[in-house]
Amino acid sequence: MEKTILIGGAAGLGSTVTSHLIGKVFCSLGYYVFNYRDYPSLIRGGHNFNILKVSSNPVYSHEYHYDFILALDQKTIDIHQKDLKKGGLIFGTKETEPIVQKLQGPKILANDVLVGLLFKHFGVALDVILTATEKVFDQNADLIKKAVAEGYRSGSQKEKLKISKPKYFISGTEAIGIGAVAAGLDIYLAYPMTPASPLLHFLAKRQLENNILVFQPENEIAVINAALGASFAGAKAMVGTSGGGFALMAEGLSLAAMTELPLVVYLGQRPAPATGLATHTGQGDLKFALNAGHGEFLRVVLSPGDAQEAIIRTQEAFYLSHKYRVPVILLSDKHLAESNYTFDEINKASLAADRFILANQPQDYKSYEITPNGVSPRVVPGFLKKRLTN
Incomplete structure (x- = not known):
């Protein structure tokens, strides 16, 4: 089975949240889903759409010819009907407006009516859809569930899905966050810039449960320099940005190299x-x-190809x-970053979350000591056993 669905x-009308809900339902039934998001740089208005490719086999991208258009x-019809x-x-709206009026709810309930219509077409049990809806919307789910149920009852079954083992549905951003936490992240600093901003939000929501600090300084220059200060003190630090912000971080990147301070960008x-x-x-x-920063220095550049790779590459x-x-x-x-992928299981690297810091600082410690393997030993402030004073 393979279907492509555009919503x-x-x-502001909720196409992104709705597409995510649809994807989660299909994954719970054992299907592979790729969810692509397209939107202009507007808070309200414009035209947003998501494309879900649903298949019995693994999928890693979308296509632009659709089996269903949820408008x-x-x-949406004018642009994509071709x-x-x-x-x-x-x-x-022909299908959704009468139900929204009947429920006397907000216009955004049309999303949920469409969810019910779609899954009725595939013969999915209503309780499966409502359970997924409750997980996504939690305490706000009552009216939404009513809209889903009304849409479901107004539709008709045309196909029947085969159900198999549920699968994992995660975005590239979530994967990078999972990898960072698994690697022992202590502090994440960023100034918002799409498409890196979702990682700032993802980690901020999980500060307490993972004992990490997430902070937004005043600009990208402050971001990278604050991160280097944290790294100097022994913290595992990570910063996030896009191209324009990375340009502002170039001098700080050189400073990281000169001071030999670990930093993940x-x-x-x-x-x-x-x-x-x-x-x-x-x-x-x-x-x-590969070349940012003044002067020549070593750096590593990693580029994952999907969400599963993103977890492991982040740990690396x-x-x-x-x-x-x-x-x-x-x-x-x-x-x-903003697409959702489906996997049978989520794997993490078996790498130890080591900081490679000397437990005891020698009296003759040299930060830039020449060693056989080319890596100088590292300590952090406050670990010298015997303090020397004038």
Whole structure:
């Protein structure tokens, strides 16, 4: 089985949350789902849409020909109807408006009516959809569940899905966050810049449960220098930005190299130059990542290809940065960061979360000591057993 579903509407109508809910339901039934997000740089208005590719086999990207169009407004139909496959279906305001009026709820309930209609088409049990809805919307789920149920009852079954073992549904951003926590992250600093901003939000929500600090300084220059201060004190530090912000961090990157302080830089790419296209994907910063900073120095650049790789590459980034005392740049892009992937299981690397710091500082410690393997020993302030004073 393979189906492609587009859901679209103006910014603020909830197409992103709804597509995520649909994806989670299909994953709970044992299907692989890839969820792609497309949106302009607007808070309200414009045209947002998500594309879900659902398959019995692993999928890692989307396509632009659809079996279903779930339209929250007429503009979605006008733009995308030309790409509807022969025999494809459109569910839109004609189906949703009478139900929303009946429920006397907000316009955004149209999303949930469409969810019910879609899964009735596939013959999915209503309780499966309502359970997933409750998990996503929690205490706000009552009215939403009513809309889903009304949409379900108004539809008709045309197909029947085979159910198998549930799967994991995660985004590239979530994967990088999981990898960072697994690697022993202590502090994450960032100034918001799409598509790196979602990692700031993901980690901020999980500070207490993972005993980490997430902080937003006043700009990118402050971000990288504060992170180097934390690294100097022994913390595992990570910063996040996109191309324009990374440009501002270039001098700090050189400082990290000169002081041999471990640092992981998450670089979520988008089209450039300058501000570029804030909400589109791009991969034009590879040469910049390889050469940024004044002077010549060692650095490691890692680039995961999907969410599963993103977990492991992030763990490797911390390991390599601390073992060799070099900056490590983790390259991502909007496509990886903001898309959702499906896996049978989530794997982490077996790397030890070591800091590679000497337990006892020798009296004759030299930070830049020449060693056979080329890596100087590392200590942090406050570990000298016998303090020397004038």
